[in-house]
Amino acid sequence: MTNQSVNLAGIEMKNPVMTASGTFGYGPEYADFVDLNRLGAIVVKGITLEPRAGNPPPRTVETPAGMLNAIGLQNPGAAAFIEQKMPYLRQFDVPVIVNINARSLDEFAEITRIFDGVDGVHGLEVNISCPNVKEGGILFSSDPEAAHAAVQTVRRHTALPLIVKLSPNVTDICLLARRVIEAGADALSLINTLVGMVIDVDRRCPVLANRTGGLSGPAVRPIAVRMVWDVAEAMDVQIVGMGGIMTAQDALEFLLAGSTAVAVGTANFVNPPAAIEVIDGIAAYLEEHEIDDVRSLIAAAHPPKT
Amino acid sequence: LKTCERITLISQESLSRRYYRLVFEAPAIANAAMPGQFIHMRCAGGWDPFLRRPISLHDADPDSGTITLLIGEFGYGTSLLRQLSVGTQVDALGPLGGAWQPSPESRTCILLGGGVGIPPLHFLAKRLPTMTSTPAARVIAVIGARIQEDVLCEAEFAACGAEVCAATDDGSYGFHGTAVDLLSELLEKESVDQVFTCGPTPMMRGVAAVTAAHDIPCQASLEERMACGLGACISCVVEVRADGTGPVEYQRVCTEGPVFAAHEVFATTGDDA
Numbered sequence: 001m002t003n004q005s006v007n008l009a010g011i012e013m014k015n016p017v018m019t020a021s022g023t024f025g026y027g028p029e030y031a032d033f034v035d036l037n038r039l040g041a042i043v044v045k046g047i048t049l050e051p052r053a054g055n056p057p058p059r060t061v062e063t064p065a066g067m068l069n070a071i072g073l074q075n076p077g078a079a080a081f082i083e084q085k086m087p088y089l090r091q092f093d094v095p096v097i098v099n100i101n102a103r104s105l106d107e108f109a110e111i112t113r114i115f116d117g118v119d120g121v122h123g124l125e126v127n128i129s130c131p132n133v134k135e136g137g138i139l140f141s142s143d144p145e146a147a148h149a150a151v152q153t154v155r156r157h158t159a160l161p162l163i164v165k166l167s168p169n170v171t172d173i174c175l176l177a178r179r180v181i182e183a184g185a186d187a188l189s190l191i192n193t194l195v196g197m198v199i200d201v202d203r204r205c206p207v208l209a210n211r212t213g214g215l216s217g218p219a220v221r222p223i224a225v226r227m228v229w230d231v232a233e234a235m236d237v238q239i240v241g242m243g244g245i246m247t248a249q250d251a252l253e254f255l256l257a258g259s260t261a262v263a264v265g266t267a268n269f270v271n272p273p274a275a276i277e278v279i280d281g282i283a284a285y286l287e288e289h290e291i292d293d294v295r296s297l298i299a300a301a302h303p304p305k306t
Numbered sequence: 307l308k309t310c311e312r313i314t315l316i317s318q319e320s321l322s323r324r325y326y327r328l329v330f331e332a333p334a335i336a337n338a339a340m341p342g343q344f345i346h347m348r349c350a351g352g353w354d355p356f357l358r359r360p361i362s363l364h365d366a367d368p369d370s371g372t373i374t375l376l377i378g379e380f381g382y383g384t385s386l387l388r389q390l391s392v393g394t395q396v397d398a399l400g401p402l403g404g405a406w407q408p409s410p411e412s413r414t415c416i417l418l419g420g421g422v423g424i425p426p427l428h429f430l431a432k433r434l435p436t437m438t439s440t441p442a443a444r445v446i447a448v449i450g451a452r453i454q455e456d457v458l459c460e461a462e463f464a465a466c467g468a469e470v471c472a473a474t475d476d477g478s479y480g481f482h483g484t485a486v487d488l489l490s491e492l493l494e495k496e497s498v499d500q501v502f503t504c505g506p507t508p509m510m511r512g513v514a515a516v517t518a519a520h521d522i523p524c525q526a527s528l529e530e531r532m533a534c535g536l537g538a539c540i541s542c543v544v545e546v547r548a549d550g551t552g553p554v555e556y557q558r559v560c561t562e563g564p565v566f567a568a569h570e571v572f573a574t575t576g577d578d579a
Contacts, residue, residue, distance in 0.1 A: 025538035032308040045538070054556055058531045060541040062357045067533060074540050074556060217356060246353065269534040270348075270357060272310060272399065 002286050003293040004279075006040070008238055008261045009161035009186035011095050011123050013040035016294060017251065017279045020242050020265030021046055021099035021125060021165070022071065024275075026085040027092075033272035038279060040261060041095040043125055044085070048101050049111045051077035056209040061198045066217025066244065067266060068196050070210035073101055078114045086120055095122035097163065105153045112157035122161070126154050126185070129167030129192040141167035141192075144179040155184030163240060165189035168220075173227050174234045187238035189263065190231060191224045216266040218244040225257050232258020232299050246274065248281020255294070256301035308402060308536070309334040312395045313347075316372065318388075322455045325378050325421075326388050327364070333371035335400045339363050341429035342527060342565045345373070345400030346535035349386040359383040360532050360560070362504075363401065364425035365432060376458065378422040402535050403564045406430050406525060410439045412499035416492065417468070418485055418513055420450035423505030424458045426527050426564075430502060431466040443499075446471065446492065450485025450509060454478040486512030493520050500524070503568065514572035524568035530559045537561035546570050 004015040018041035019030075026044050027036055036042065054074025061068050076084065081098075089096045098121055102108040108126075115121050128140035128150050140150045151164055164180045166173060168191040177188055193214025198207045206212070224243025232239060241254030242263035251262045267274035286294060313332035320326045335345060346358040365374035379385050390396070406426070408415060415434065417427040427447065435442035447463040447470045457472045457479055464470050472480030473488040481488045486509060492498070493516065503513040504527035517524035532542040542563075543556035550569040557563065 023534075023538065025536070029534075029536045029538040033310055045540075053554075054540065054543065056545075057541075057543050057556075059543065060531050060533050060539065062355060065353060065356055067357060069533070069539070069541065071540050074543070218353060266533075269539055270353070271397075272534075272536065 002283070002291070003295070004283060004286070006260055006295060008041075008240065009123060009163060011041060011097070011161050013095060013261060014038070015040045015279050015282065016255065016259075016261040017275055017282070018043055018097070018240065018261055018263045019268065019275055020263035021127065023265040023268045026081070027089050030268065030272055034276055036092045036094050038276055039094050040279075041097055041122070042089065043097045043099055043263060045075060046073050046099040046101045046127055047075050047078050047081050047111070048073055049078055049107050049114070051075065051080065058208055059210070061207040061213070063196070063198060063215065063217070064219060066215055066219035068198060068208060068213030068215055069193070070208050070213035072210065078111050082114070082118055086118065090120040096120055097123045097125050099125040099127050099165070100154075101127045102150070105149060108150050108153045109157050112154045116158040116160060123163060124154065124158065124160050125163045125165055125189055126151060127165045127192075129165050141176075142170055144175050147176055148179040148183045151180045151183035151185050161186045163187040163189050165192055167192045168223060168227055169195050174231055177231045177237065178235060181235065181237055187240060187260070188231065189240040189242065190228050191220070191243050194220055194223065216244065218246055218250075220244050221250060221253075225253050228254055228257040228259055229302070233302060245278065246271070248278045248285060251278045251282060252285060252297065255297045256299070258299040258302065260298055307338050308399060309338075310397065310399050311335055313373070313398045315390050315392050315394050315396070318390070318392060321376070321458065324456065325376060325458060328375045328377065328387065328390070330373050330375070330398075331371055332373045332398065335398065336366045336371050336373050337368045339366035339373065339401040340405035341433050342406035342426050343401035343403050344564060345398045346402055346532070347398040348396050349383040350396070355383050355386070357533055358399070358535060359387070360402070360529070360535055362422070362425040362527070363429050365429055376422070376425045376428070399535055403560055404562070406502055406527075406565050408434055408437045408443070408502075409500060409523075410437070412438055412443050414444045414446070414496060414498050416446045416448060416489065416498050416501045418448040418450070418489055418501060418503045418505070420485060420505040420509055421456065421458075423503070423509075423527070424449065426504050427502060428459055428462055428466070431463050431468050435467065442467070445469070446496070448473065448485050448488055448492070450488075450505065452476065484512070485509060486516060489513060490516050493522070498522055503527070510568065511572045514568035518569055525565050526568040526571060527564045528559050528566060528571060529564065532560055535560045544571055547573070
């Protein structure tokens with residue numbers, strides 16, 4: 001019997017495939033296309049303490065093999081999420097990981113207190129890397145000390161598994177990674193989107209109302225794989241690899257680079273059953289190569305350490 | 307009921323330099339579709355172009371299991387769709403979004419549109435007789451275009467039992483002026499219960515203003531850059547004011563729309579243009 005399950009930061013997952021925050025709504029949006037019980041975990045759309053209206057449109061634009069988005073964290077706020085969205089998610093046998101965002105340490109403390117102990121919440125993904133909000137994301141993502149402080153604040157207010165989502169828009173991702181692990185992170189999500197811009201040459205201005213947006217999709221995959229590799233090489237930490245995973249083959253690259261789990265993101269927009277296809281494709285790969293445990297693939301592309 | 311269906315192109319027809327019509331075998335979508343809904347389709351195999359394209363349904367026939375699309379070639383995706391050969395299969399999600407909401411009591415309805423705004427209105431014209439109480443409501447279709455060549459689907463609206471009026475900006479055909487100008491004239495002499503509009507934003511904004519001035523309920527079908535089409539990505543938002551006066555909130559074209567109460571999405575006073 002082949003084992004596909006992994007334990008990520010204490011979260012038991014049936015398989016290593018989760019949905020990336022912001023690409024899967026709160027679950028019901030995809031229920032016509034995806035059996036939620038089959039997923040390794042669901043990471044919900046980013047939540048803030050108070051409701052956020054989000055950025056003005058246009059919020060997305062297509063790019064070669066990808067897209068830019070600048071949603072601006074539109075969400076109903078923590079209390080409304082727990083009241084309106086969690087009852088639906090509790091019906092399923094799937095770990096729910098809540099992506100939390102904040103503008104200040106006080107807000108991080110407060111939103112963590114709110115989610116600590118909420119029935120059905122299995123872990124928190126601490127988003128210190130949203131590129132599309134002026135306050136919060138950019139500050140916490142680019143300064144290792146600010147990132148450390150944010151994660152330490154969250155850690156002090158919960159015993160839930162903490163996965164910290166890092167930005168690729170930094171000079172040295174290993175430096176950030178090390179500081180958030182020291183602050184108590186149990187795992188890292190790599191990577192958030194890369195800041196980009198598309199200009200409308202007829203109107204002679206940026207397409208996005210926010211001007212810049214986060215690039216996702218297959219266009220970023222080699223960068224994401226390289227960053228997972230670098231962090232896995234530099235330190236002993238569990239990683240959720242993401243960035244342009246469309247197929248099982250793409251997911252396998254991330255596992256081999258050093259990810260314990262992977263997240264399917266933008267692919268959900270293009271191909272709603274993508275996550276299920278990735279799960280089935282990994283199972284087929286294991287069978288074809290007579291590998292009895294998916295965990296044996298984690299970081300298997302790295303040369304043996306001497 | 308949303309499905310992900312492999313749909314097969316069974317016919318294609320060029321209507322003008324810019325506009326063309328495609329008919330697909332799509333039994334699941336055809337069976338469930340209501341006027342105003344759209345499908346979210348891939349334009350080719352592979353990942354180029356990367357995103358799907360939302361296309362309004364021009365018609366859906368549950369008996370033949372077919373859907374008809376009327377498409378304007380405005381970019382890369384719609385130019386690829388024009389090149390599809392009969393027999394090609396593409397992947398489509400649908401039907402998505404909400405439908406037009408004609409009141410069963412409406413006795414006279416105006417359907418006003420132009421360009422790629424025509425399809426959802428045509429589908430409505432076709433089904434309106436079954437959506438209003440008997441005898442069927444009188445339907446006036448107002449078709450706007452810059453030039454005669456882009457006056458779309460006159461005969462098709464007439465075949466649905468609609469009275470058809472065309473307006474061209476250059477006066478080359480029908481009423482000389484915009485469709486909104488023609489609407490103003492019509493409302494002076496006709497008693498109209500509901501107006502449905504889809505087309506360029508300035509046209510719909512004008513329709514919203516004229517209908518508000520006559521106190522006639524109006525629904526508008528909107529579009530915005532869209533990624534998932536399923537409500538997850540929150541890309542395709544438009545500003546909505548409850549009752550036209552409430553605070554602005556962002557609603558999704560793909561989920562709360564594409565049909566909105568016109569006075570809630572187009573301020574009828576002020577200078578928000």
